[in-house]
Amino acid sequence: xxxxxxxxxxxxxxxxxxxxxLLVGGFGLCGIPxxxxxxxxxxxxxxxxxxxxxAGVDDFGLGLLLQTKQIKxxxxxxxxxxxxxxxxxxxxxxxxxxxxxxxxxxxxxAAGYGMPVxxxxxxxxxxxxxxxxxxxxxxxxxxxxxxxEKAFEAxxxxxxxxxxxxxxxxxxxxxxxxxxxxxxxxxxxTIAEVEELVEVGQLDPDQIHTPGIYVHxxxxxxxxxxxxxxxxxxxKG
Amino acid sequence: xxxxxxxxxxIAKEVKNGMYVNLGIGIPTLVxxxxxxxxxxxxxxxxxxxxxxxxxxxxxxxxxxxxxxxQTVTLLNGASIxxxxxxxxxxxxxxxNLTILGAxxxxxxxxxxxxxxPGKMVKGMGGAMDLVASAKNIIVAMQHVNKAGxxxxxxxxxxxxxGIRCVKKIVTELAVLDVLPTGGFRLLERAPGVSVEQxxxxxxxxxxxxxxxxxxxx
Numbered sequence: 001x002x003x004x005x006x007x008x009x010x011x012x013x014x015x016x017x018x019x020x021x022l023l024v025g026g027f028g029l030c031g032i033p034x035x036x037x038x039x040x041x042x043x044x045x046x047x048x049x050x051x052x053x054x055a056g057v058d059d060f061g062l063g064l065l066l067q068t069k070q071i072k073x074x075x076x077x078x079x080x081x082x083x084x085x086x087x088x089x090x091x092x093x094x095x096x097x098x099x100x101x102x103x104x105x106x107x108x109x110a111a112g113y114g115m116p117v118x119x120x121x122x123x124x125x126x127x128x129x130x131x132x133x134x135x136x137x138x139x140x141x142x143x144x145x146x147x148x149e150k151a152f153e154a155x156x157x158x159x160x161x162x163x164x165x166x167x168x169x170x171x172x173x174x175x176x177x178x179x180x181x182x183x184x185x186x187x188x189x190t191i192a193e194v195e196e197l198v199e200v201g202q203l204d205p206d207q208i209h210t211p212g213i214y215v216h217x218x219x220x221x222x223x224x225x226x227x228x229x230x231x232x233x234x235x236k237g
Numbered sequence: 238x239x240x241x242x243x244x245x246x247x248i249a250k251e252v253k254n255g256m257y258v259n260l261g262i263g264i265p266t267l268v269x270x271x272x273x274x275x276x277x278x279x280x281x282x283x284x285x286x287x288x289x290x291x292x293x294x295x296x297x298x299x300x301x302x303x304x305x306x307x308q309t310v311t312l313l314n315g316a317s318i319x320x321x322x323x324x325x326x327x328x329x330x331x332x333x334n335l336t337i338l339g340a341x342x343x344x345x346x347x348x349x350x351x352x353x354x355p356g357k358m359v360k361g362m363g364g365a366m367d368l369v370a371s372a373k374n375i376i377v378a379m380q381h382v383n384k385a386g387x388x389x390x391x392x393x394x395x396x397x398x399x400g401i402r403c404v405k406k407i408v409t410e411l412a413v414l415d416v417l418p419t420g421g422f423r424l425l426e427r428a429p430g431v432s433v434e435q436x437x438x439x440x441x442x443x444x445x446x447x448x449x450x451x452x453x454x455x
Binding site for chain 2: 027028029030031053076077078079080081086089096098100101102103104105106108109120121122123124125126127128162172173174175176177178179180181182209226227228229230231232233234235236
C-alpha cells in the first residue's frame with residue numbers, strides 16, 4: 001500500500017510558498033486543521049489566498065494568519081466573528097470575496113469530481129451574479145435561472161479528520177466533517193492532519209469517508225485544542 | 238404586539254407533521270422550542286445535521302458537534318451527519334420542506350435582503366442565498382420596523398439582495414402576511430392588541446387588506 005505519512009505539520013507544509021491558493025477545511029472553529037495553521041504562521045509565508053467557509057476568530061483558526069497579515073485574499077461565505085478581519089477588510093488591506101455556502105461546497109465538489117463548472121440558483125439576481133454567465137434551465141417542470149460557477153483550482157487543500165491510516169484514508173467525526181471531505185478532493189496536493197493515525201488494515205473500508213487517493217500527505221497532529229465558539233448548554237433536571 | 242418568542246410561537250404553527258425544516262439564526266432558532274407535541278419534524282442544520290436536538294447538558298458539550306450558528310447541540314435518535322455539499326444538495330433538490338429565516342428587508346414581490354449593509358456591516362450570506370434560491374416554502378421572521386421606526390416591508394429592497402421573489406410568508410411583531418405572486422403584502426392576521434391601522438402605518442410596501450382581519454391565536 002502506498003504510504004502517505006509525513007513526519008509532522010512543518011514537514012507537510014514545507015513546499016507551500018508565497019502567493020499560493022489554499023483550501024482550508026472546517027466550519028467556524030469546528031474541524032479546522034489547527035496544526036497546519038500553526039505551521040503556516042511559523043513559516044511566515046505571505047500573500048496567501050485562503051478559501052474557507054469562515055475566517056476563524058481573532059486569536060484562533062485562520063484568524064492567526066490574519067493577525068500576521070499572511071493572507072492577501074479571503075474567499076468565504078460568512079466572516080461575522082472576527083474583528084481584525086473586519087478592520088483589514090474595511091481598510092482595504094485584505095481582499096474579500098463572499099460567496100454562498102452551498103456554492104463554496106459545490107465548487108470544491110466539482111474540482112474533486114473533475115467538472116469545470118456547475119450551475120446553481122444561489123445568488124441569481126444578487127451582486128453575486130455580477131460578471132457570471134446566467135442560464136435558464138427547465139428541470140422537474142420548473143424553469144429557473146442558474147449561475148455558472150467554476151470549480152476551484154487550489155495549490156493545496158488542508159483538511160482535518162478524526163482518524164486516518166497511512167494510505168491516506170480518512171474518517172471524520174460528527175459535524176467536524178463539514179467542508180473537509182470536499183476540500184480534500186479539490187486540492188492539487190491535499191494535506192490531512194488527523195487526531196489518530198493508524199496502520200493500514202485498522203480502518204473498516206466501509207466506513208471510509210475520503211479514500212486515500214485524494215490525500216497526498218497525512219500526519220497525526222501534535223495536539224488539538226478544539227476550541228468551542230459558542231458553548232450553549234441546558235441545566236440538568 | 239408580539240415579542241421574539243411570540244413571533245417564534247406563531248411560526249411554530251406553520252410547521253406540519255413530517256416536515257424537514259431548516260431554521261436560521263435568531264428568532265427562527267426559537268421556533269424549535271414551540272413545535273407542538275405530536276408534530277414530528279426533523280431539523281436540518283446546514284453544516285451537516287438532520288435530526289438536530291436541544292443544547293447539551295452542562296459538561297456534555299462536544300466541540301465536534303455544533304449547529305449552523307456555531308452553538309453546541311445534540312443529536313436525536315435517528316439523526317444523520319453529512320458533508321456540506323450533500324447538505325446544500327438536499328436544499329437545492331428541495332428535499333427540505335420549510336425554511337425559516339430572518340431578514341433586514343423584504344419587498345412586496347418577495348425579494349429578501351439579510352446579509353450586508355454597505356459600508357457598515359458585512360458578515361456574509363452563509364447559506365442564506367442557497368436556501369432562498371431553492372426552498373419552495375420560505376417564512377421570514379422579522380421586526381416590522383427598524384430601530385429608527387422605518388418599515389422593513391418595502392416596495393423594493395434598498396439593501397443588497399439575498400434572493401429574488403422567494404419569500405412566501407412573513408411573521409412580525411405586528412402581523413402575519415403573505416406575499417402575493419403578483420406583488421403586495423396580503424394581511425392575514427393581526428398580533429394581539431394591534432389594529433389594521435397600525436399595520437398600515439408600519440408597512441411601506443403595498444398592503445392588501447381584504448375583509449375582517451382576525452387576531453392571531455397563539
